[in-house]
Amino acid sequence: MLENDKVNLPFKIIDLECSLYGELNLNNGTKIKLKGKIDRIDVKDNITRIIDYKTGTVKIKKLTEKNTDFYFDDMLENPDYKESFQGYFYAHLYKKLNPESNVIVGIYPMKKFKEGIMLINDEFITEETYTEFENHLIELINExxxxxxxxxxxxxxxxCEYCPxxxxxKR
Ligand code: SF4
Structure with a gap:
């Protein structure tokens, strides 16, 4: 990982294994506390990168111009989006606490370090996209x-195979 990171210098690590907390208001007035533990936060070229290390096989579902209309709907239904959901969830928590920051999210696959950080979004997340994600998150938790x-x-x-x-x- 260090060899790979060296190729991508300069960047600055600003936190590791950092716990972030947030809150959401549900339709019935209930306040929900949110928590996420982010493996690494660094800054490269004035962009904050939220990075999650993954030990298993990683599939990335990216938000693109073509899938904008249904991306977050699919995210709530389809487990193939779990890495993307986690990434947006962390980015959402971070952005609430750091509103001025421009954030992108990446997965660092530990089995394939040489491939480097796989980004979930190529450009930093826009306000519109945060709002879209938050609305879907509220919908999910309300449900x-x-x-x-x-x-x-x-x-x-x-x-069910690895379900806690x-x-x-009783399955
Ligand atoms: S074991 Fe039960 S709770 Fe877990 S995924 Fe299967 S059906 Fe859902």
Whole structure:
């Protein structure tokens, strides 16, 4: 990793394994506390990079001009977006605390360090995109807290393989 980072100098690491906290207001007035633990935050060319180290295989779903209309809808439904969801969640937390910063998000795949940081967004995240993500996050958490909506088991058994809730859901 250091060899790879050396190629990309100069940049400045500003925090490692840093916990960030935030808050969201739900429709029913409930305040939800949010927390994220970010592996690394650095600054390169005046852009703040939120970086997550990943030990497993990484798939990146990028926001592009073509998928703008449905990207965040898909993100809430499709597990293939989990890295992107996590990245935007961290960026959202960071931006709330650092409103002046321009942020991009990247994954550092530990199995393929030589490939370097895989960016989830090529340009820094715009205000419009933060708002779009936040609206979807609020929608998701509202749904989780809605007592009229039941939790149901997934039909996709692959998702259950490493699920920490297997015991309580009796799958
Ligand atoms: S074990 Fe249960 S909670 Fe976990 S993914 Fe499967 S259905 Fe969902």
């Amino acid at each position: 989780i807290y809605d007592p009229s909506k039941k939790f149901t088991q997934t039909d996709d058994l692959k998702r 809730y297997k015991d309580i859901c």
